[in-house]
Amino acid sequence: xxxxxxxLLVMTGLSANAQKMVYKGFPSLAWxxxxxxxxxxxxxxxxxxxxxxxxxxxxxxxxxxxxxxGYMVPLDNALKSSRIMISSLPLNACFFCGVGGPETxxxxxxxxxxxxxxxxxxxxxxxxxxxxxxxxMIYLLxxxxxxxxVGF
Numbered sequence: 001x002x003x004x005x006x007x008l009l010v011m012t013g014l015s016a017n018a019q020k021m022v023y024k025g026f027p028s029l030a031w032x033x034x035x036x037x038x039x040x041x042x043x044x045x046x047x048x049x050x051x052x053x054x055x056x057x058x059x060x061x062x063x064x065x066x067x068x069x070g071y072m073v074p075l076d077n078a079l080k081s082s083r084i085m086i087s088s089l090p091l092n093a094c095f096f097c098g099v100g101g102p103e104t105x106x107x108x109x110x111x112x113x114x115x116x117x118x119x120x121x122x123x124x125x126x127x128x129x130x131x132x133x134x135x136x137m138i139y140l141l142x143x144x145x146x147x148x149x150v151g152f
Contacts, residue, residue: 030066030127031088033057034139035103049134052102058129066141067124068106069150074116075107082110085137086123107137108144122147 037058042051054062070086085107089100108123125144130136 030061030068031070033061034106037103037138044134046134051134052129052131052138054129054131061127062129064127065124066127067122067147068141069120069122070106071118071120072114072116073105079116080113081116082113084108084110084114084116086121086141102138105137106139106141108141110144110146112145114146117149120150122150 039050073085125141
C-alpha cells in the first residue's frame with residue numbers, strides 16, 4: 001500500500017509540473033530557449049524596426065548544430081526549394097498566419113532542395129542569430145537538412 005501511495009504522489013507531482021509548462025509545440029530542447037527573447041526599438045536607413053535582444057541561453061546556441069521539429073512554410077511561392085522556413089506552430093497559428101511571434105520561425109538554408117510537405121518534420125543545421133538585418137528572420141539555420149517527418 002505504501003508503494004502505491006508513493007507512486008501516486010510522484011505521478012501527481014509530475015502531472016502538476018506538466019500543467020505549468022508554457023511550451024506548446026513538439027518536445028524540443030531548443031525551441032523553448034529560442035522563445036526567450038525581447039525586443040528594443042532600433043533604426044536603420046529604411047526606418048524603425050524591432051531589434052531582437054537575445055538572452056545568454058539563446059546566444060549559447062549560436063553557431064552550434066541544433067535539431068528542431070516544426071512545420072515547413074514554403075518561401076518564394078515554391079513547393080520545391082533549398083530555402084524554407086520552419087515554424088514551431090502549425091501554419092494556422094504561425095508568425096505570418098496567426099498568433100506566433102518572430103521567435104517561433106526559422107529561415108532554413110538547405111544543402112539540397114526539398115519538396116514541401118504538410119506533415120511536421122525535423123530539421124538539423126547550424127543556428128545563426130540575426131539582430132541587425134530586419135529583412136531576414138531573426139533565426140537562420142544554415143547547412144540545413146531535413147531529417148524526416150515527425151511521427152506521432
